[in-house]
Amino acid sequence: MSASRVAPDPDYESRVHASFARQNFMTLLGASITALGPGTCEITLPFRRDLTQQHGFLHAGVVATLADNACGYAAFTLMPADASVLTVEFKLNLMAPAEGEALIARGRVRRAGRTLTVAEAEVSARRDGAEIPVAVMLATVMALHGSSDAPKETRG
Amino acid sequence: MSASRVAPDPDYESRVHASFARQNFMTLLGASITALGPGTCEITLPFRRDLTQQHGFLHAGVVATLADNACGYAAFTLMPADASVLTVEFKLNLMAPAEGEALIARGRVRRAGRTLTVAEAEVSARRDGAEIPVAVMLATVMALHGSSDAPKETRG
Amino acid sequence: MSASRVAPDPDYESRVHASFARQNFMTLLGASITALGPGTCEITLPFRRDLTQQHGFLHAGVVATLADNACGYAAFTLMPADASVLTVEFKLNLMAPAEGEALIARGRVRRAGRTLTVAEAEVSARRDGAEIPVAVMLATVMALHGSSDAPKETRG
Amino acid sequence: MSASRVAPDPDYESRVHASFARQNFMTLLGASITALGPGTCEITLPFRRDLTQQHGFLHAGVVATLADNACGYAAFTLMPADASVLTVEFKLNLMAPAEGEALIARGRVRRAGRTLTVAEAEVSARRDGAEIPVAVMLATVMALHGSSDAPKETRG
Numbered sequence A, B, C, D: 001m002s003a004s005r006v007a008p009d010p011d012y013e014s015r016v017h018a019s020f021a022r023q024n025f026m027t028l029l030g031a032s033i034t035a036l037g038p039g040t041c042e043i044t045l046p047f048r049r050d051l052t053q054q055h056g057f058l059h060a061g062v063v064a065t066l067a068d069n070a071c072g073y074a075a076f077t078l079m080p081a082d083a084s085v086l087t088v089e090f091k092l093n094l095m096a097p098a099e100g101e102a103l104i105a106r107g108r109v110r111r112a113g114r115t116l117t118v119a120e121a122e123v124s125a126r127r128d129g130a131e132i133p134v135a136v137m138l139a140t141v142m143a144l145h146g147s148s149d150a151p152k153e154t155r156g
Helices: A012-022 A024-029 A060-076 B012-022 B024-029 B060-076 C012-022 C024-029 C060-076 D012-022 D024-029 D060-076
Strands: A032-037 A040-046 A083-094 A102-112 A116-127 A130-145 B032-037 B040-046 B084-094 B102-112 B116-127 B130-144 C032-037 C040-046 C083-094 C102-112 C116-127 C130-145 D032-037 D040-046 D084-094 D102-112 D116-127 D130-144
Touching: A012 A024, A012 A032, A012 A060, A024 A060, A040 A060, A060 A083, A060 A102, A060 A116, A060 A130, A060 B060, A060 B084, A083 B060, A083 C083, A083 D130, A102 A130, A102 D130, A116 D130, A130 D084, A130 D102, A130 D116, A130 D130, B012 B024, B012 B032, B012 B060, B024 B060, B040 B060, B060 B084, B060 B102, B060 B116, B060 B130, B084 C130, B084 D084, B102 B130, B102 C130, B116 C130, B130 C083, B130 C102, B130 C116, B130 C130, C012 C024, C012 C032, C012 C060, C024 C060, C040 C060, C060 C083, C060 C102, C060 C116, C060 C130, C060 D060, C060 D084, C083 D060, C102 C130, D012 D024, D012 D032, D012 D060, D024 D060, D040 D060, D060 D084, D060 D102, D060 D116, D060 D130, D102 D130
Parallel strands: none
Antiparallel strands: A032 A040, A040 A102, A083 A130, A083 B084, A102 A116, A116 A130, B032 B040, B040 B102, B084 B130, B102 B116, B116 B130, C032 C040, C040 C102, C083 C130, C083 D084, C102 C116, C116 C130, D032 D040, D040 D102, D084 D130, D102 D116, D116 D130
């Protein structure tokens, strides 16, 4: 990813935050966007006992959720203002147990196309000040042009 | 998958249910195992507004969570009693919006190996009595032999 | 996949065979289409020593090539006459060594959309009359509408 | 990937080259290893007309073959001398047409485990002196310990 990416919509930050705020599932998990730039998005989730799998680690589904959102919103930053974002597919490799104080997913765009964007995310666990990579995702994200990202019932 | 699969552990059902019950995240989501056989596992989740993404559909992470568990526990039914189950990786294709009264993930084993198992899951949405396929997963699951599936702190 | 799929282009068979014939790589490998229907495609490759990897089995890249084509052409059968077919991405799980007299890839469409199609393929090895599953693919295929499938230099 | 990776087998280079040389399929394609280090592998393939798909670009199967080998041999560099390498699965995103004078696949290890290694590869096309990324792969590779990488018939 080039450092010189420019977001076509100068107001992309508020557009991403508004979309994220509409994701009720993020509120339930307690996740938030902790960094955002043209083609990049970081999402952080503090560890919680009610998000774990049978071994006491954060569930792979929680890891996937964070990585999916980091990829999707990284892609969304490069879409025009009238586009909606949709995940086509993703693949997640789990590399280490998701345990620690927090989970951080960092997404970045590999290739932005008009319709399809290829994005990747690395998910790390913060433990005692260090960051341990726990998963990596490779995803395909779609732009739906002329389709507001807000659900129909909330459009003015 | 052959209809003649035999689970090496005759007590596989209680082993799977006990592992599932230890997944706090399943309790949070409100998901439950609704069918189980040698090499197959079905998980059902009633729709809930707090599990949605920005368009009001169930979040892709929720879909992934259900499919991951359906694949993992389908694989787990064919593992010996002293093995623990671990997701290596999965790939999920989203085919339609996850909206309806409930989400049903049906996992089945494609190839069970001693260490690695290939499993797949189809996720459907129940709407007005019909079932609409919304996603499909292809996953690699690992057996950790001689490793109890319970977390350390709860082992007797 | 429903048995009642109807190809929008009644002439889909000749369109698929013409596209396949333009794939020089298929000629090099010695692969051919051995079955075709609306939403399905079977490709067969006789074993050859010059297609092997370091252990003497058919190379994973050969397996991927066959599966990719089986998925792509299964999708292509359901596209209109003026569309071109393109692989967006695929994931391949290798389940057993690709050894035997021939490799058979059977692709089928899981969900056909206007732009994106989800397809899957199973690849089997024929050994002594039996068929052993060696790999499974899950793929995303794209239709480029209003774009002939023939390369520019051969268009009339 | 850290720059400080150390290959456990100091003779890893000759081991990788010997394995690659046993891959008849590489000879058929005309591919060669053009760079190698602990945890990294680069493979280059000059464009050839008999490796193309229907639009005249290099076939997605050729791209997958190169990326698979780049991932597999990147992983192999970090395995002990008595281990054999095997691809478990891979996922490939195609980002641009594979056209140009040559295709270059650069693989690197993301996480090396005793049994499973996660590796990724970027495939680029060289056109008029520039390099255009055309595909990205995320793969799982397995080490078979105590299993020579040479086929049985050539072992002394």
